[in-house]
Amino acid sequence: MSAQPIRIAVAGALGRMGQAMSAAVAVGDGLALVARFERTGLAGEGLTSQDEALAAADVVIDFTTPAASVALAAACAARGGPALLVGSTGFDDAQIAAIEAAASRIAIVRAGNFSLGMNLLMGLVEQAAARLGPDAYDIEIFEAHHRRKVDAPSGAALMLGEAAARGRGVSLADVARRGRDGITGARAAGDIGFAVVRGGGIVGDHSVSFIAEDESLTLAHSARDRGLFARGALVAARWVVGRPPGHYGMRDVLGFTDRG
Secondary structure, rough: OOOOEEEEEEEEEHHHHHHHHHHHHHHHEEEEEEEEEOOOOOOOOOOOOOOHHHHHEEEEEEEOOOHHHHHHHHHHHOOOOOOOOOOOOOOOHHHHHHHHHOOOOOEEOOOOOOOOOHHHHHHHHHHHHHHHHOOEEEEEEEEEEEOOOOOOOOOHHHHHHHHHHHOOOOOOOHEOOOOOOOOOOOOOOOOEEEEEEOOOOOOEEEEEEEEOOOOEEEEEEOOOOHHHHHHHHHHHHHHHHHOOOOOEEEHHHHHOOOOO
């Protein structure tokens, strides 16, 4: 007897990523798109209510907003499932704490970027930062996105910063420099700088440069189509089914941690 398909519901189904996820699930092997839903007040062909979607799904995929993701996580946790994939970015500390609380009851994979290539880049950045110390190498993170993106730096840029800080054994909050303007003084050793561009239809460009007096190394990733995020999210969706409650990331999905 063949295995039952993984039942997936897509939140924010009318958004660009929601549409991309729905299309990817519909053609994915061993997957079934059982529900598409939106926030209250939005209507569209084939949409169900959130309650109906949660009752039907093994996994919900959510690329919406931090506030909507927190509310959805609480709703999933209150039911004891389904599992949840969160691709929203721009969370504040209180919202992350709320996601953590929900993850005590259900499995949640949250990532600022579901691209497999980007997440491999994060592993390389962590290794490079561990070997190229702050005494000689300055770290600068660059990111560019389309004009409609509302948060900056991007979730993926912050994840790259976390990877670099982890490699150096420091907290990103202590060394991040997210804006420079005016007379800023000389750069402090160990700072991790961020630069941001917003314009046009850029899907997503990220790079991390390690800059010394006599050389520089740049590790970069460029996204050309949103389908790559959908592909990575489906890898995570397959992985999370049957996992115990916990707040997971793509490092877990890709086996970079002992929870993978």
